[in-house]
Amino acid sequence: MVLDKRRTFILNQMYHNNGIVNMKLLKNKLGVSQRTIYYDLDQINCWLECKGLKPIQKARGKGFYLTVDTCKELPSRLTLKNQWEYRFSQKERIQIILLMLVTRSTSLQELMDTTQVSRGTMFRDLKKASKELEYFEMKLTYEKRSGYQIIGQEQKKHQLMSNVISYILTAKDSPHLNEKLHDILYPSSNNNDDRLKPFLKKELASIEKTLNVSFTENVIQYLVLQIMIAIKQKNRSVSHEIDKEEIQILQKTKAYQSIEKLNDSLQEQEFGSIPSHEMLLLTMQLLGSRVHHEHITGTCTKEMSQLQMVVKKIIDDFQLIGCLIFADRKQLEENLFTHLKPAFYRLKYDISTNNHYLEEIQKHYPDVFYLTKRSLSHLESFIGKDIPDEEAAYIAMHFGGWLRRENQNTAKKYKAMVVCENGIAASGMLRSQLETLLPDIMILHTVSIREYNQSDYQVDIVFSTSYIKQKQAPVIYVPALLIDKDRENIVHQVKTILESINPVDQEVSLLMAMIEEHATIHQPGVLKEKLAQCIGNQYSLTKETYKPMLDELLTQDMIQLEEAVTSWEEAIRVSAAPLLKNESINQRYVEAMIHNVYENGPYVVISPNIAIPHARPEQGVNRLGMSFLRLKKPVAFSDQAKHQASLVIVLAAIDNETHLKALSQLTEMLSEPGNTDRLIQSADADDILAIVKQYSLN
Structure with a gap:
């Protein structure tokens, strides 16, 4: 009886949701038809019956659920004791293959047995695995006697193993893959290993205190595995592959000193010892590990002081390019610095990171991702390397979360917390x-699973990205990045919970009593009904704010072509005229833009020949707008040649977000080689609109 990945996912949804799972949710999550899901449910019921468990129950008009008895028994039955209970996807099989090969030479038959695929499928998987090895500058070889093995530098092998372990530990909805990881690394687990794991967790808690950080649970599991592997690695030597000067730098860090202390403790407890070369690699891993939060102290190395300055410049650039100002900037700087410290070491030591949210960020927040990538030049110069998209996506999550901080100061009736294992960026975004x-709802805390388990929190609701044991407050399981189908489900669950905390009838009665004190009610029945509707609709689904494209803002009537103006002040006034005419802004906004240049200098000149004057939304913006002025003769915003502009584009934003899609499209258009000259040389507005149209794509 086969229980594949999709059917296992359906069972996990029912088990973890502690309630009814509706058909719409399953269709949206899996992207399949209702007919397919009903077929899957039949197959799952067959599997449950084979295991002696009660089948899935159906609540008419609501959805599907598991009985209490089935929920109790399921964790012990859904394991890999029978390998055919779960089919790994190709991506999962590749990780298993790489993990097996990086630890030892392996025969084709062993690879097939472990992944439960045919010979033909395994050859296709090996071809793909070989391709992935090229990224790590290694290659796959085959010898008849020993089988398949990986050839390459030991440090590269360590990077590959770290990457695979990290991927498996952070893979969503795949406990089977995690279980397979332990089977491969520890095929014959003994009592010593069972004692070593809790010992290492305790030692890592001590290291957290020494380093003033709090690691996520995934990072703790990852470090425990890395240390256990390091103890067994007697023959590998990477010291000759690391620069001598870099070795000295590593040995001076608190992280290395913590590993030394850990090594002493391991020897005292007779668990073995960590070879010196492995201590260097573990130090790199420790420095590059993502944290949930950090207790920032006053002391800072020269390198970290420079990184703090880089953080300020990144935020400056994002604000400049995004034409916005972040609320509570100091806190943003601290959070971003906390994230970038380990990111700096990951980039410095070529430690790759698995960002499972990269595709979702690129798909659902392309404007924030694009503007983030444009803001990272100072970080790239500081590190001397390009920033990979995986790291850029984490930084984009910081900015994406902060963009929504404004207008959040309204009175809150209920308290909640977020339990998230994905680090400070994902927690803030969620x-x-x-x-x-x-x-x-006011979110009072964002914590890791360990912090949640160790303390009690007085909240009404807990939102969690991972399965956790419910305490006093009900738990709602959520993804780290929400899209419309997730929002609808969350709103429904929140509404149900809050109605049980504070029933609608009770709220209506309180409101009726208050109204009766101060007014005469002529139709109490009608008023009660209207109040109940109003309160009941309190959590109707809020759709994402619509973000117009560039060609929706830069229309023909917003474009002007002039030969010259007498001053930069006149350039701003002339460029803003169409927005004044259609009442997108008032005169106060024009004066605010001019005042900002007097106050802050020619910051509006974002690159040669291009100026984007703007001010705050509250300084006279009525609705989102953009206007475009082309000058044949450039106007000077200062006495320096680099502050001359022929294109003056006025932006009137209503908040920190709504304009970002159009602005990212504008930025992309202006950064394309040759486009600035084409715009300046345009004969009429139609020529400009033709170029604008090319970049106005979803």
């Missing part, structure tokens, strides 16, 4: 999304 979606 928090902001939930606060925007649920205006009556």
